Amino acid sequence: GTKFGKTESGTVWLDPELTSPYAFHQFWFNADDRDVDTLLRTFTYRTQDEINELLIATQERPHAREAQRTLADDVTTLVHGEHQTAQAKAAAAALFGQGEIRDLDAATLDAAMSEAPNATIPAGTGEYPSVAELLVSCELVASNSAGRRAINEGGVSINNVKVTDEDYAVTDADFLHGKWLVLRRGKRTFGGIAKG
Incomplete structure (x- = not known):
């Protein structure tokens, strides 16, 4: 198993400058079923009956x-407040295809995409690689043919x-907040392309 309190990229911090509210929320959401009972008892103000119902x-x-x-x-609201919790939930829903990604504010999108595989492409050219090449760039597929x-x-x-056309040409208008393309392969695998 992995050590509690760690993510793949390091320690989970309470400071939003060190761990974004999105990453913080995802850390707790991804808790193992075997640990969630103890975590609810330790880190929330839920009653025993509420915890039992949840389990x-x-x-x-x-x-x-x-x-x-x-x-x-509960934990994200306690640490970051209701607004940041709502933003983190909206980002997760949008990134996994259950919400409107264009409604995310720039800061929330930046925080969420920093947690995903991503790549940067040069800005200002107006011409961008093919969608297949972009998928390879952010490691969603192994090759252009894939x-x-x-x-x-x-x-x-x-x-x-x-995307239904392998020849689809990405334009500047596709970049959210002028910066991000959110690419998704399947239902759960996503990555980003930043224009920079």
């Missing part, structure tokens, strides 16, 4: 992650809009 709900519908969702919401195959199979989106 039962999680056992009955593990995919809903009700206990982890409550843990993440990228084209994923597009042709309907498994690629840019900013939550499905």
